[in-house]
Amino acid sequence: MLAGPVRGLFHSPYRIIKPYLSEGMTVMDVGCGMGFFTVPMAKMVGRTGRVIAVDIQRQMLAGMVRYAGRETVADRIEPHLCGADSLRVERWNGTVDFVLAFMMLHEVSDQERMIREMHSALKPGGRLLFAEPVIHVGKKTYDGELSGMKAAGLRVATVPKIPICRAALLEKPCCMDEGVIECPV
Incomplete structure (x- = not known):
């Protein structure tokens, strides 16, 4: 179910994340599972890009690696077992252009730490797409998670429409000097 074709009807990786990725980017898929988003991300960032696939389960990473091999993008993906x-x-830290945290933050016991770690991984100007399922995560809980991201120094850039999810695209500001949050030209 988590990586099957039915899920693609609701959560097309190309529709959801393609607008935020380009050739050569370094991206991180936190809670990558079997690679539902990881493998398409590897295709989107191309031969010069890199996907850091993070999961707590060794079996999920192994399944993702097999899937990436079948899709001939395994050389673009770095599996990473977290604790x-x-x-x-x-x-x-400071090298990632885009982080995906899709329907997983509600499962984490120390959300504040995870949010800080994702923020630290992002380079200035980097973006984080955060989504939670409406079925498992109520609005109050989601708003609390989003507040934690803002407290870590991320700002909401837009609120994308993702079926059966509450979502936000957040950015790590380039400059925080006297309230300036846009990158200098």
């Missing part, structure tokens, strides 16, 4: 207490992604 229950941390994403352990410090080596990528």
